[in-house]
Amino acid sequence: MQLKKEKFNDVTIVTLNGNVLDAANVSEFKREMTSVLTSEYHVVFDMTEVQFVDSSGVGAILSCLRTLNSEGGDLKICSLTKPVRALFELVRMHKIFDIFNTREEAIVAF
Amino acid sequence: MILQPLNTTQEQNCFEELPGSRNPETARQFLFSLQKVAPPFLEWANASLGYFSEKNEIIYVTGAECLCHIIENRKNNPHQHVEQEILYENNCLGTVVLCCPADFANAGKYLHLIISGITGELIHLEDESALLAELGMSWESLQAIYDLNADLNSFHNPQKLLEKITERVEAVGNETCAVLWLRDEENLKPAASTNNRDLAPRAKDYGIIGEVFTKQRLVVCNNISGATGIAENETELKNAVHFAVFPVATRIKNYGVLEVWQEDRNSPVFDSRTTRLLDTLALQAAMVIETESLHRESIENEKLQQEIEIGSKIQQILLTGNPPDAIRGVKIAALTIPSRQIDGDFYDFIEHGENCFDLIIGDVMGKGIPAALVGAATKNCFFRAVGQLQSTERALRPAPEKIVGWVNNEMTAKLMQFESFVTSCYTRFDLEKRLVTFVDCGHTKTIFYNHRARKISALEGDNMPLGFSEREIFKEQIVSVETGDVLFFFSDGITETRSADGEFFGDERLAAYVFENAAQEPREIISGLLEMLQNFSGETNFGDDLTCVAVRIEENLRVDSEGKIRLAIDRDLRELERVRQFVRKACQLLSGKPATADFTELFELAVNETITNVIRHAHQNKAGDEIQLFAENSDEGLQITVGYNGENFDPKTAAAPVFDGSREGGFGLYIISNCVDRVVYTHDSNNQNTICLTKKK
Numbered sequence: 001m002q003l004k005k006e007k008f009n010d011v012t013i014v015t016l017n018g019n020v021l022d023a024a025n026v027s028e029f030k031r032e033m034t035s036v037l038t039s040e041y042h043v044v045f046d047m048t049e050v051q052f053v054d055s056s057g058v059g060a061i062l063s064c065l066r067t068l069n070s071e072g073g074d075l076k077i078c079s080l081t082k083p084v085r086a087l088f089e090l091v092r093m094h095k096i097f098d099i100f101n102t103r104e105e106a107i108v109a110f
Numbered sequence: 111m112i113l114q115p116l117n118t119t120q121e122q123n124c125f126e127e128l129p130g131s132r133n134p135e136t137a138r139q140f141l142f143s144l145q146k147v148a149p150p151f152l153e154w155a156n157a158s159l160g161y162f163s164e165k166n167e168i169i170y171v172t173g174a175e176c177l178c179h180i181i182e183n184r185k186n187n188p189h190q191h192v193e194q195e196i197l198y199e200n201n202c203l204g205t206v207v208l209c210c211p212a213d214f215a216n217a218g219k220y221l222h223l224i225i226s227g228i229t230g231e232l233i234h235l236e237d238e239s240a241l242l243a244e245l246g247m248s249w250e251s252l253q254a255i256y257d258l259n260a261d262l263n264s265f266h267n268p269q270k271l272l273e274k275i276t277e278r279v280e281a282v283g284n285e286t287c288a289v290l291w292l293r294d295e296e297n298l299k300p301a302a303s304t305n306n307r308d309l310a311p312r313a314k315d316y317g318i319i320g321e322v323f324t325k326q327r328l329v330v331c332n333n334i335s336g337a338t339g340i341a342e343n344e345t346e347l348k349n350a351v352h353f354a355v356f357p358v359a360t361r362i363k364n365y366g367v368l369e370v371w372q373e374d375r376n377s378p379v380f381d382s383r384t385t386r387l388l389d390t391l392a393l394q395a396a397m398v399i400e401t402e403s404l405h406r407e408s409i410e411n412e413k414l415q416q417e418i419e420i421g422s423k424i425q426q427i428l429l430t431g432n433p434p435d436a437i438r439g440v441k442i443a444a445l446t447i448p449s450r451q452i453d454g455d456f457y458d459f460i461e462h463g464e465n466c467f468d469l470i471i472g473d474v475m476g477k478g479i480p481a482a483l484v485g486a487a488t489k490n491c492f493f494r495a496v497g498q499l500q501s502t503e504r505a506l507r508p509a510p511e512k513i514v515g516w517v518n519n520e521m522t523a524k525l526m527q528f529e530s531f532v533t534s535c536y537t538r539f540d541l542e543k544r545l546v547t548f549v550d551c552g553h554t555k556t557i558f559y560n561h562r563a564r565k566i567s568a569l570e571g572d573n574m575p576l577g578f579s580e581r582e583i584f585k586e587q588i589v590s591v592e593t594g595d596v597l598f599f600f601s602d603g604i605t606e607t608r609s610a611d612g613e614f615f616g617d618e619r620l621a622a623y624v625f626e627n628a629a630q631e632p633r634e635i636i637s638g639l640l641e642m643l644q645n646f647s648g649e650t651n652f653g654d655d656l657t658c659v660a661v662r663i664e665e666n667l668r669v670d671s672e673g674k675i676r677l678a679i680d681r682d683l684r685e686l687e688r689v690r691q692f693v694r695k696a697c698q699l700l701s702g703k704p705a706t707a708d709f710t711e712l713f714e715l716a717v718n719e720t721i722t723n724v725i726r727h728a729h730q731n732k733a734g735d736e737i738q739l740f741a742e743n744s745d746e747g748l749q750i751t752v753g754y755n756g757e758n759f760d761p762k763t764a765a766a767p768v769f770d771g772s773r774e775g776g777f778g779l780y781i782i783s784n785c786v787d788r789v790v791y792t793h794d795s796n797n798q799n800t801i802c803l804t805k806k807k
Binding site: 022052056063093 | 690712719725726771775778784785
């Protein structure tokens, strides 16, 4: 899948290369996130392109948040598309994650 | 034929590598000066003079009396014989040797004086203005050059011009004989000569002519009659009194040599004035050839462009058809790139309703317009065959093997007359039954990508090409296809594309490419391949036509006679994308009115979660590992039913979801029940499970 990683000072922006995060590609996502999670504290997951996320996808993002939190870091999410936001609200993840409209807002929020 | 580019590095290298030609211009200037200064001294002392290169090759000799001494016995005759190396700005220009008859008193002493006099004079090499001044002294020489230049203005017939150049040479002295030798691959060939001499070609490094050609250094020998050891290999020079050979070359290319000689004992020697004039004429000859070849090259380029355009038109109009766009369950892309020489590659499509079509692809043996016409005739014959068989056999879709047989019957006699044959592959795609029937007649093997097995294979028959025999019985073969499978048809122009090193693109590389790109849209498969071929060959114009057709089997989702849309998938999470596509299609085709985005997205999510659970948790039995889905309208709304074989599963036993972020899983059933209005789970004694999801419209 190959995640795109960009660095803004001490914040790493991760973008999914593709528009789906589901049970089919979630293991690959987790594997590729490992290097980010072990080396970075402040991570933003930019979801502009993502049109579909299922429960496995949400679980994987949640797992990233917990890993970062346990190390004293944080994960913020930005630019949710409508169907993805609907899912986040359904499983009440909008209360667990800090969600921003733009990546700029997410970056300054650390 | 395309002319070789003029500035090939090979030619340039041969200039640089030649020993002794580091300063050919300086050596040439020295020769001219020597010719001018030396004769009075030689006459006074009745002496002979030779000028040799560093490697003892003759550049200039004059004076018959002692020639034999000069050529053969230089070292054995010290008293009558003096030599001096000529150095100019630390470069050795060669050696000047002077000798006189044995009876000449005090020969050594005089010779030393003479040679130091000559060489001392010469070391101040003349500039170009001296050349012009000298040429200007002779009205004839100016006239000769003027005439020649006037002739050069119209270079319609270079052969005539070369003859004219030799005529001018002839006019330079009285009855000067001349041969213009031009390079022809490994030989030098007489291109024009005075008295139309009949001379055989010679190896380009043979004899004195070859030496002048390879070393680019002119040679002048005066008063040689009776001398041995000079020009012994050149039969045309056997009566020569004086001769000279000039390189015919421009700065970019070495074309040949101009050989001139005098047979009359009373004719004047080749002095510096004549030498320079002849040298200029030799240069003019080189210019004629170069202009001609540049001109021809530009015409060739223009012709090439025109031929490609004609080829491209023929191909578009006569040899190719448009892929059908109304066929369900398939995506097709086709490409043909004509080469300069049209190969007669052809393809076309015949539609049989919305679920079936035939693809004809073929390649005519032969090239050019005849091949294109044979291709067009054969292609049209397939259409006629289908029409004929439909009426005589009363079959809506005549069998491919019958169609091909009919075409072979019709075409064989004609193809034999043309001494040609056609390889082809006739393929029927039945997208309802998901069957591909093909009749391969010696065409390149179709590449078949099996999506489910993720394997590449070649579809190949053993029928003979069309036009071999009227008695040939054609046999069709059938393969079943599924969503995601790709069939790639092509002509040998693709696999026979060569790299700069001469390596073929080859079947394996093509198969690997199709394997890696099978998930792409067919037109992307083809455009990517074209790019790859251009990179591989390093060219944008190909030697052969490139023809290919890519067909990908797509989901053929449609409402059947029971009002249902059906899909069968593997127990593989990679099928989720197909499942979601199925839900979107169902929402679009069955909801009556356009489904809202929310409706579709929530249904998609519910079915996605259901299928994920089945794949992850339900243990499959040996038989029936497929998961069946169908969508239909019920009284309550849109209903999607998932059927699969596996253990009983009670949703009530599942743990309730936790929303505080402490658990990463366990949301699936919660999502399903919140996205649709009703979920019904059943299990029967055959371990057949159904999950029925209903959502109100």
